[in-house]
Amino acid sequence: MSVLVGKDTKLLVQGMTGSAGAFHTRQARDYGTNVVAGVTPGKAGAKVEDLEDIPVFDTCAEAVAQTGANATVIYVPPPFAADAIMEAAATGIPLIITITEGIPVNDMVTAKALLASDYPDTVLVGPNCPGVITPDECKIGIMPGYIHNKGNVGVVSRSGTLTYEIVHQLGAVGLGQSTAIGIGGDPVKGLDFIDCIKLFNDDPETESIFMIGEIGGDSEERAASYIKENVKKPVAAFIAGKTAPPGKRMGHAGAIISGGKGTAAAKIAALEAAGIAVAPSPAEMGTTLKNLL
């Protein structure tokens, strides 16, 4: 068991003919992910170097109908990415993972509203995220596969490189991951901390949870109250941006302290009040969780 992705995932890649899409599709296939189709409008039948056996279609509808894909990953450039999300949702595909960074916020507001009203069962991950990986089974996204180990820690994070960092640190203390989910650094996104924590809480293979938050918004605070009420599994966390100045966008579109809201201090206080162990520095994430077990 694991969450979201696993051995039965049949992956569609939107934007597979682009250089980033092709590169990461090769990496995913080499990791063992079952990639069944690519979609690039106007390029049906195209052969992508070293991916010649994966058929390319013009539309998601065709690709899903012909291959039975049950998950899609989006590497489409920002101006077209929200449209690609809605196209995928319209096929009824249950899981949409969006890697693209830089999608206009208004586009995501529209896409999220359409999913909520017309495709409420569709799960969206991202945008602006590294993707989702279940070690030794399925890798969808841009994370380096080899650093992950199969295990029992559920990882959920707003940051890409910090996810790699925690995975590496878990490895150093002898722990692996059930699934690692990057939820992304944008203000309007699909799965949030609470959704992922619910999934991990219900997953028998996940024995503990590590969450990595950062400044901006109040997702971490809401997750803290959810955990306090509902989760018995050990949970540890890290919040990035203790030293971030207010009013500045720290790389991620969603990482900004505005009007005194969304500070690391407030998030850490909320997590600690909920009984969650918060790593004092980013170098102590792995040991903080290990100490709970």
Add this chain to the structure above:
Amino acid sequence: MKIHEYQGKELFRRYGVPVPFGIAAMSVEEAKAAVPKVQKESGSNVVVVKAQIHAGGRGKGGGVKVCKNTADAEKAIDSIFGMQLVTHQTGPAGKKVQRLLVEQGLDIQHEYYLGITLDRASGRVTVMASTEGGMEIEEVAAKSPEKIIKEQITPAVGWQDFQARNLGFALGLDGKQVRALSTFLRSLTRCYTEMDCSLLEINPLVTTGDGRVLALDSKINFDDNATYRHPELSDWRDLSEEDPAEVEAKKFSLSYINLDGTIGCMVNGAGLAMSTMDIIKHYGGEPANFLDVGGGATAEKVTAAFKIITRDPNVKAIFVNIFGGIMKCDTIADGVITAVKEVGLEVPLVVRLEGTNVEMGKKLLAESGLKIAAAADMADGAKKVVELAK
């Protein structure tokens, strides 16, 4: 991206959102020449002289003056133009006033707050209003949250007039004013969406004795992800309001923010870059900057990043913290070596590499002959760089 008040009001005019008559001036002469024009247009001698800087709190800082006549206006223009305006948002150094807005005075009946921004929890745009015009909305939210009333925009359906009536009657407006507010908000919400704003604040929104509703101020931020849809906005960018190092960094698609400390940072990934600042502070140092070179850093980008960091005279040591995922450590090492050879290095450099091809990367650095302190891990690197910066 931010714009000035007078530019925001120009945008409002294009959308039919009522604003007072005013003229923007880039010099004392232009401002003085604007006074009689504004007086003629409004039919009153009263004008308001407003400093144009990208920061709130201008009134309290002495950057806004209501003037009864021409002589007063000219005196205000002389004193405000060129002044170092200090507000709670500018920092102690303040900002030099190089632009003015000369505007008509109004017969103000009441002041309100009006704001539009994204509500992250629901993923929807929210219109907020309050009777506490002129006060910072954060302050109202903290002290008396019940005084803030909100209406959410349903995407695809858009803003509806009944929502304007809900807000207007809750604010205590009369029937005529609520009708004016409905028209006002129809235009304003269209402006927010079509122009890809991320924040649109009018503080204060005013009602006048003759039943009109006008935007007395404007504060607009645009979604940086969507500026490609609005090339015309580039004319409104005021580079004097931005940090030159941050402007330079943007040219190379580097995400850079200047800070006050002494330790320069170069990191891949926004989360790791923030954490690197945090761990420097954790071990007693102060970061000089936030710098995310991104996932696909090339030698050229790394060199540009080095140049920007080393140009900061406060930097006493540099910490390069890289977790190579798809980006390989040997590529980064190459970039660092090239950059140091090109730019030169007068301060200690600590490099922590982890991830893909880490051994190759470490070997390249060790064999480069450069004075680079290698760090075993993030904590070791942070401790070393804090020590070296002392």
